[in-house]
Amino acid sequence: MxxxxxxxxxxxxxxxxxxxxxxxxxxxxxxxxxxxxxxxxxxxxxxxxxxxxxxxxxxxxxxxxxxxxxxxxxxxxxxxxxxxxxxxxxxxxxxxxxxxxxxxxxxKTNQLHTTHSWDFLGVNNVPQNNAKVESKSDTIVGVIDTGIWPESESFNDNGLGPVPKRFKGECVAGDQFTVNNCNRKIIGARIYPKGYEAKYGPLESFNATFFRSPRDSDGHGTHTASTVAGSVVNNVSLFGIASGTARGGMPSARLAIYKTCWFVACTDADNLAAFDDAISDGVDIISISGSSLNPLKMDKFHPVIFARDAAAAGVTEGEASLCFNGTLDRKLIKRKIVVCSGLGIDNPDVVVREGGGVGMVLSIDSLFGLNEYSLQYVIPTTVLDRNEVQVLQNYVSRSKNPTAKISPTKTILNATRAPKMAFFSSIGPNTITPDIIKPDITAPGVRILAAWSPVSIESTAGRSVDYNIISGTSMSCPHASGIAAMVKSHHPSWSPAAIKSAIMTTANAMDNTKRAILQNPSDSPASPFNYGSGHVNPIAALDPGLVYDFGSKDLIDFLCSTRAYATQIQMLTGKKVACKSPPVPMYDLNYPSIGVANMNGSVTIVRTVTYYGHGPAVFDSKVELDSPTGVKVKATVKPKQLKFKEAGEKMIFSVSFVADKTIHGSLVFGSLTWSSGNKYKVRSPIGLNLASAIQVRGK
Missing domain, CATH: 3.30.70.80 (Peptidase S8 propeptide/proteinase inhibitor I9)
Known part of the structure; x- marks a missing residue:
């Protein structure tokens, strides 16, 4: 092997x-x-x-x-x-x-973390090489998650050809799941309960709905699978919200399902077993994360009361304001809209409804960023921050008979700056290999509508739905996986490193208003430690111009730079290893970003790019650095210009950084862009952690 x-x-x-x-x-x-x-x-x-x-x-x-x-x-x-x-x-x-x-x-145990998201990314405008790419794609995406709800229309196999012959996986039957639930879209399905049961006991010992089969009782796996490779389904919404056409990033891709997560928990042991099978099965991409009804509304105005003013006997105003169970006087909240404080994590809407209330205003601190989640409630509800609630408080205080009406939720497109980094995003720096900037990329993950398991009702206010809106890094992962599948289908011979390079170097570091991407909740400018190379751009990733590629030799050099023993690397790779002395610096891995974790005065990094365009091309370099006050760093690219004669040609360049003035621990961010007219802009983020300045003679 x-x-x-x-x-x-x-x-x-x-x-x-x-x-x-x-x-x-x-x-x-x-x-x-x-x-x-x-x-x-x-x-x-x-x-x-x-x-x-x-x-x-x-x-x-x-x-x-x-x-x-x-x-x-x-x-x-x-x-x-x-x-x-x-x-x-x-x-x-x-x-x-x-x-x-x-x-x-x-x-260890890992916790699992809009119809218009692919429109926002411009995927509907992606040019198809030919009909075969869309209708007969052989790209296989393995999804490691909570399973799948196979009856969802997002997994119909209309227009797909036979299952790729190279796929060696299985369709494992089980509880309410037969081999007939697999088709030309869901081409494989396995389950992995052993690690979970070894740690927590038999699945049957838990008082919760589950299926000992690939069938999804949680909804998370169905959601991620349909986001990455769901078939095109028209007229989809969640109670009328985000209405439109649902589709995955690569609707023609095939899905291999590996169910490792039970009751929203997934063990390392089960995940690794799924990895082992997925590789052997022949998947191309592994993605692992972690209706007819209307939105709830009010047809008339109702009295408004703050929960603290409806405290039950023996309950303080502070306790009542949180709307915990047993804290509200039912007589005082009946047929009223109740204003509750806090994060709403203890189902205050249920408490208000059971007490006879008809609606809820949830008051939160905007710093929590709760508005980035798509929470659902059993009664008409609106979420306001503390400043907005103060306006409501002033109205209630001035009025003898304060009333309010909660209107139905509406979907508004292109109304705000986007993308914006969510407060729950995974951020850098990279604590394991600090010379590699992390994250690599950012992708849509807030309020994503996708297929759902109808038996999972905890996050849908007790209602069974076929499609659901949720947020999290788990929603970003299938977007990135879908784009990787698209690039793979257009460039089947490309290595995983080349595909990653195409996605990273074509990403956008600006939002839809051509201004710097911001981060929630502060609205301050984000950095590569927030968004990596930027926000994914699927169309550009299909034709990146230049690619940063690397192979097994580069990875061995990289492992040597971690100071791992040669015997460890040999067991890991199956090859005899002789690490170079000194080892190749970690920052010289041919990665699509440039990071230096401990820059003492000056440093030179080396990269190799491969041209994948049509005909001769000339690329010019441009370095932009954003240095903090009191810090001065110069950058020099050699050569400044790259001239290619034909596709497949490789060229080497270097970038030297010199810190003339610095403050220990200063972070300098920026970018290197190779441009070829208006055709290509190949951008790499830069992140430098300065330890000292260059020592200049005579100073």
Whole structure:
């Protein structure tokens, strides 16, 4: 097996996965816990040999072959070698000391994090190479999540050709899910409950709705799958909100479903088993995150009362203002709109409704950014910040009979600056490899309408829906995955690194008003630590002009720069490794961004670009830096101009940075852009953390 050559993208994910969790490996607890034992590449002839070897290894510390078999929950035997097992801390430590083991760490539990979102990205204007790209796409997207609701119209297979022959996955039947639920859209479906049950007990022991099958009882997996590759469905909305045509980023892509999440929790052990299968199954992209009714409204005005003025006997005004259960006097709130304070996390709308109230005003502190979530309520509700509520308070105080009316929610397009970074976005800097700017990219993730599981009603105010609006980084992930699938379909021979480069270098660092992207809730300018390269631009990503590519050799140099032992890297990659001395700097990985975590005076970074245009082209460089007060940094690009004769040609350039004046710890952001007339603008973000200035003789 040659993971580094065939699965560079998956190797990156797995490598960082293990490095990120290495720090938690030395916890000591008296009881057994679920651990993951990772041994990297393997050269065994078949899976049975790997499994037998795993049993042998664990038996050496567990005491017997039988105990080893009983302890193991998952074997990772297809794309890499390892297993998950219930171990004591002492057993885990003994395995760490075994020469063939790269790392042992506890299996952690991960929590899962608009019809018009793809329109906003301009996907409806994407030129198709030919009919085959849309109707007969062989791009396969693996979705690791809570499963899927196969009956959703978003997963119809109209117009799709036969399942790609290279796909080796399975359609696993189970509770209310048969092999007939798979089709030419949902081409595979598997489940992974063992890690969850080893940690928390049988699924049946929980008093909650679930399906021991790929069927989705939560809705999250259905939502993400339809966002990345949902079929085109007309006239979709959530109670009339965000009405339009629902579609995924790549409607013609195929879906392979890997259900690892149960009751909104997913264990590392199950996720890794899904990764192992997905790689072996032949997926191209892995995405892992984490109606006829009308909106609720009022037809007439109703009296308004602040919850603090409706406190039940023995309840303080402060307690009543939060609208907790049992804090309100039913006689005082009956047939009224009640003003409640707080985040609304304890279902105040339910309390108001059960007390006879007809509507709710939820008063929140705008700093919480709650308005970025699409919360749903069982009675007509509007959310106001504290300043807006003060205006309402003044009205109520002045009026003898204050009344109000809550109108139905409306969808308004192009009314505000967008995109804007949500307060819940994952932000940098990168704590593991600080010379790589993170995040890479930003994509739509606020108020996204997509397919839903109708049995999941907790987030829909108790109502069964086929489509739902939710927010989170989990919504951004399938947008990025969908764009990657689009690029893959247009450039099937491109490496994962090239696809990533195309998406990153064509992203927008400006919003729809041509001004800097802002961040919520402060409305201050965002930086690459907020949005990475910028907001995704699918159309431009299909034809980026220049590409920053890298392969297995570059990744080995990168791993060497982390100071990992050569033996560890060899076990990880399956290749004999001799790290260079000194190692290639981490910042010289041929990445589409430029980051230097500890710049002492000056530094020079080197990059290689490959031209993917039509005919000869000339690219001119431009560096823009935004230095804080008291800091001065100069940048020099050599050569300043790149001249290409034909597609596929590669060229090397360098960028030198010199800090003439600095303050220790200063952050300098900026960008390097290679432009070829009005055709291409290939932009890379820059992030420099200055440690000192250059020492100039005579000063």
């Amino acid at each position: 040659k993971i580094m050559e065939k699965y560079t993208n998956i190797t990156i994910i797995i490598t960082l996965f293990f490095f990120n969790r290495y720090a938690v490996a030395n916890e000591a607890v008296s009881t057994t816990k679920l651990y993951i034992v990772y041994m990297g590449e393997h050269s065994y002839p078949d899976s049975d040999s790997v499994i037998s070897s795993n049993h042998e290894l664990l038996a050496s510390v567990a005491g017997s072959f039988g105990q080893a078999k009983e302890a193991i929950t998952h074997h990772y035997h297809k794309s890499f070698r390892g297993f998950s097992a219930k171990l004591t801390p002492e057993q885990a430590q003994k395995l760490r000391e075994t020469e063939s083991v790269i790392s042992v760490f506890e299996s």
